[in-house]
Amino acid sequence: MSKNNFESYCKHILMPYQDRIYSMCITNLLIFYLSSPLHTPSQYPQLQILILKNTESNRISNFLPHLSSLPKLSSLILMPIDCFYNVNTLYHTSFRLHILKYLKVSLNESYTDEPLSIAKNHYSLIEHFVVDSKWSIDPLKVSLSYLTQLRRLSYKELLNSYFIETCSEHLILSNLAHLSFQDENI
Template identity: 70%
Template structure:
């Protein structure tokens, strides 16, 4: 064996701290803590550096393992957690600090996936106490009884910049009330589900700072059309949506008041050939 082969095990050890932290970006903190913190003093210091922000991915996990996770990760490191991806259906049935999240003052990114809608609704009021929460993704496992409660709570989060909602239902709730002069910090809004054009117009009345807006499937409205004249969306530059049954006239009326701000408009449809004229 030559000398270069003998030195191979030390290569990772010789990486600078900056590179090690870049590698950590692709790993869950629980794995980092288990694998690296006990290797040597250097890695212990890197893992426990207070400037190293922690991201967590909580998926399938047993009750006993989760209790240990709370004891060794969620509680002692709560002031350093900046990203949390929660994908476990049963976590909110257990006693844990995740029932409020309000103590995670450094949390910037929150993903709620495969969580029951009632737990999400109960959690949302506590998110207003997170001063740094800038990105929120919600993908429930079931249906919201009233989707307006979801949006009303979210639109009152003061620091949010990115919002993605993926719902399972073709909801038929009447839209939220129109608002005027409502300040909201959301700049990028993704509706990864069906949405009527009337609901979308109402949402825009809450999104004074929105820059990018996309909708997976825009539907024809079943309610009295709302005027867009009151909207001042001077920051909206990117608009994207798909549709199957919405008429060309509804689309034309929708974008007429927005077109002078838009830089990019993407639209796809399957049925109405008048779009080609």
């Protein structure tokens, strides 16, 4: 899409109807930041579903804290184009979105300096959590400590872990009704 076409789209479609938009798929956050009608998420008070696809992980990390200004955001899908170098920031910020019910994350290989801390005073309202990437049991256990309302959990591949037996005995999710691991080793 050319710049002129995009500006026309923003002026004639997005701006007049931004209070009626309930679903948005953004494939490049750079455009989102550069276009004035888009750069403030709070201008979309009806937004319920947000998909950030093929976007650089640092842009997603910088953008996530602004999502708390969306009062109706219930579904978030994150599919970065590159690797997250601190995946803890992603999860910590996502778990703190107060009305979020569905979270799907499709990560490439990720790296983190420190593990996410186990939740003590903060719990997420997320009911459906999908991880469409490889993950080990250790970060899974910590993530589940935030997700006390979880009803559906889906994982693409659970990596082998030395602690799998000791960790699994401590996972108690009273609301969990559906569990899916797309893994040959389980």
